[in-house]
Amino acid sequence: MMTISRRSCAAALSLLLLGACGVSQQTGLTEKKPVEGGIGGTGIVGTLTDFGSLVINGLKVETDQATRVTDAFGEHGIETLAIGQNLTIEAETSEGQLVARRVHITHPVIGTVEQISADGRSAQIAGVPVDLESSAFGRLSVGERVAISGVWRGERIVASRVDSLKDPGSDALAGVFRTTPELGMTIGGRPVSIAKDTEPADGSFVTAIGRADQDGFIVEDLTVGRFTGAAGALSDLSVEGYLETADTAPFYAVSGLGHSFDPKAKLRPFLADRNLFTGRYVGTFAVEAATRLPEDLEQRRTIIREILAGGGSDLSRPAR
Secondary structure, three states, X not given: OOOOOOOOOHHHXXXXXXXXXXXXXXXXXXXXXXXXXXXXXXXXXXXXEEOOOEEEOOEEEEOOOOOEEXXXXXXXXXXXXXXXXXXXXXXXXXXXXXXXXXXXXXXXXEEEEEEEOOOOOEEEEOOEEEEXXXXXXXXXXXXXXXXXXXXXXXXXXXXXXXXXXXXXXXXXXXXXXXXXXXXXXXXXOEXXXXXXXXXXXXXXXXXXXXXXXXXXXXXXXXXXXXOOOEOEOEEEEEEEEEEEEOOOOOOEEEOOOOOOEOOOOOOHHHOOOEEEEEEEEOOOEEEEEEEEOOOOHHHHHHHHHHHHHOOOHHHHOOOO
């Protein structure tokens, strides 16, 4: 079983997409030297595409009795995991395998469906615009409460899974916190009300639990940060998502991530597309490879299955 390396699984996806979809391109980014002091943990942010291990971003991640599964509301069993969920995984390498110490189910929004477009491809949920991937798991009905899995694209969410909720519990919103002159405090562009003594740093990834209303989102409980240190200090990252513009070099960031890229990263060619970014974490994300991904979840699942069925050997090839 392959583990993530500094060159990682983006190389394999690049090679396969080049033949299958004609849309792959490598970044040409210079390779960064490893951080001194030994191997750290691997942080993975992406969509769960298969089981038999957790298959995410083209990687196989094992679980054991020590693996913790959580979401915004607490601990869960491993059976809670489902295809199409967006996961944040903290993994360590053990006997050549990636083993998850923490698997967090990240729902960008949980709340009531307020509107659905005529074609059923987009909706507004707890005040947040949501677009459905063509092969997303689950469907929407106005008035029902749902948990949305997916990734941010600017101030919209691209959903890969919809789970209907029967309980009348709290709403949730997870994304990047920012303060703007026009809207004040926001998460993912949605105005929020947060007590001043708990206001996080601008650009932080946060998970808010509370209540959505017509004016915004009233925050009752707030957690700051995406990774908790469950697998130790991170040394590698594998991240799926869309780019958005930023005010500082390299002038791009992954929507909804809350991490900064190394200022030397050359990311402009990937601005319009869904991407897989991999590289070292050195206080900033020293991305070394980026690969355009198909928009459709089933296409991504097929590509990854073909890689793994071939033994996964491509996962360690240099991205050159």
